[in-house]
Amino acid sequence: MALITNWATLRGFLSFSTSVCIKFPRNIFNHQNISTTGRFSTKPSDMELWQNKPKVKLVANRHRKLSLEWSNHLEDMQLSKEDRIGLPQRSLVVSADVLENVSKKEDILDKVEESGPEIDILAEMDEPPVLEPYAQLPLPSYTYTLASYIEQSHTLQKLVELGVDLSKVEKKQGVPSELLKMDFERDIKDKLFFLNSVGVEGEELGNFVTKNPHILLEDVQNLEARVNYLKSKKFTDEAITKIVSRAPYFLSFSVIRVDRKLGYLQQLLHLKGSEVRSVITREPRLVTFKVSRIQENIFILREQLGFQKEDLKTLVVKEPKLLLRGKNRLIGMFDYIYNVMDIPHSVMLHAPHVLHSRLHKLQERHQFLKSIGRDNYDPTQPGYVSLERLTRIPDSVFCEEIAKTPAEDYNAFLKTL
């Protein structure tokens, strides 16, 4: 008869009726060669570790003598297939003479107790062998997200403290692998100090790096050169702060490219130096966008919407965002303003912001004003409605100051469209 058990079943087997504390010779556990750490370091798989519990074999031999076997080798144990998972490396047999002439289970325990120093396996252990392998798990060599490394990486933790959204940064091409090689103190700190000195402060710093993490890969000297270029072009410090915080990618453009784009813009619309500065300060994305978008919008404004060449300059100086508007939206807005609201080019020139508002908002408000007979956009007549304000203000102010009706009426009107 051979009985193979793990600790739990062995305990049940030995103390079936009495609540005796089961004790085993200490040398079973503290045998130097059975070093659990050594075993785990060679085989680090979690699954194995979990299943690696020492197996005990209680054997009655041919001569009807019981022996307790604790083994490491599969061959020693000759286990059935289900039990043949993960065993310690050493085999150790409790000598048969200890267990000689034993008939009752209680007697086994007594004999074992007598044989030397003991430990209590149900008591808490100073050194639980299972915890050690979990203390330092190896890092994954390949991952889809920076979250896998955040617990080990001091740099990433610092960035999160700053307010950088790593879930967005990790989607930028080439950035996450470079970021992992960096050290916060060595590579990142001086760039953040530089950005702070330019005027990006507090929570904005995190947002800035979230939008443009490539700034961390740049050289500080390059960044300084780009800011110095702006200063040499007589941009004030406030203007530079506005430019950098409104278009985080501005500083990623080389001095040559920025210079070329500013020159192009100046030539295209015959702007003066001060006008270029005000336009760029109000819409710095004119530099970071593709030139083709600007070219296309200029073409549309001139050829399709019929603005004169001189008018283009006033339009852009008043509302630089127009050059970045989507093609179809720009045409759709103009179509509604010119054909439905009957507003000529000359009035539009005074309020170019209306070309940059949302079409549905303009439609709703114009139709409401028309239904109450207030759709008068001619500034020469009394009680006219300023186009400039028409779409900029929120609904409550619109109802109160322009339509002069309760907001409920306006909401009810919106449900009849």
Place this chain on the structure above:
Amino acid sequence: MIGVRTLVQLQNMSIVRKSTTKIVQHAAFERLNGYFAVYKPQDVLPRQVATRVKHALLRDLNALPEGYQESVVSIVPDEARLEHNPSALTAVSVPSIRSHRLVRGPRYKHLKIGIITEGHDLKSSGVMALALRDGVKKVEFYQEARLPSIYTVHGRLGFATFSHDIEGKIVEKSTYDHITKPRLEKVLSGLLRIECIVDLFSFLHRHSGVNIRSQEAYELAARGLLQPSGDIPTLLLDMRCSRFEPPDFEIEIQCLRESAQYLRRVVNNIGLFLKSNAVCIKVRKIQDGPFKLEHSLIRKDWRLDPIIEAVRTCNPLMKTFNLLPLELQKDAVLSQNLVDSNLFREIEDIEEV
């Protein structure tokens, strides 16, 4: 004056702020379960409306405070037992930096949203019912119930277009001086008779699923539940002229299984029957089954708070047993009858005793 206004604004703001900070993310997400209606504007496809509502909801959900911080068990050297045993370890529970919002990203990335209302297209506007999360399962169930919807259709006399829409290419022009409101109403009732009344009996015979000469059919009809179900052709139930100012007119149409383009064709037919031409200016749905105009949210209300409120008011609308498939409706009605009659009998018995 200004002080009063700012005070009112402050009060309004405080109410809004109160409602958003009160609920945490998962509580708000739990409430987004069921049905609500939006007012679909013109020039937006129904699918786009659903997508926009979904993105607005996800944006607002992720802006809410997270209710609890996830924690992980980490194994660290045991400080207390360090002298006694230098390699002593202990397990402690610490807040997990991996599940920080900035590391993990927004918590809610997907939301199941379905369109209940049928019949809308790009140019139509009006009530459009949407289903959220578990409600999506019931969309087919609702559409099988074939509840009537009501439209107001604006038309203009005098010309006809290819697409029967005012923006289409004009193919024909005609005079409309001879048209009066009684004439229009006559045509409408005639159209209805052709389309509906004559057919209704045979229509129900074919599509209601009960024998039209049975007691069962009578019981259903008495409760207004005798209606076609299943895969049926379009059916106009009622048409009446609500406004007539030539060349413009406005008719109210109650119909089943319609599409906006079908109604535009009806307007075109009305023009032809009037010995003139007509095009459709606007198709506007004012009721879809139980969802009415007052339940629908306009575009600026496509936010978390109004939608949670709307879901709460609209969920009971879908619970009425009118939504059951017809077979189950019949069973419900008959069992109700049985219960009623038994109740009466019991009451009579008690009275006799």
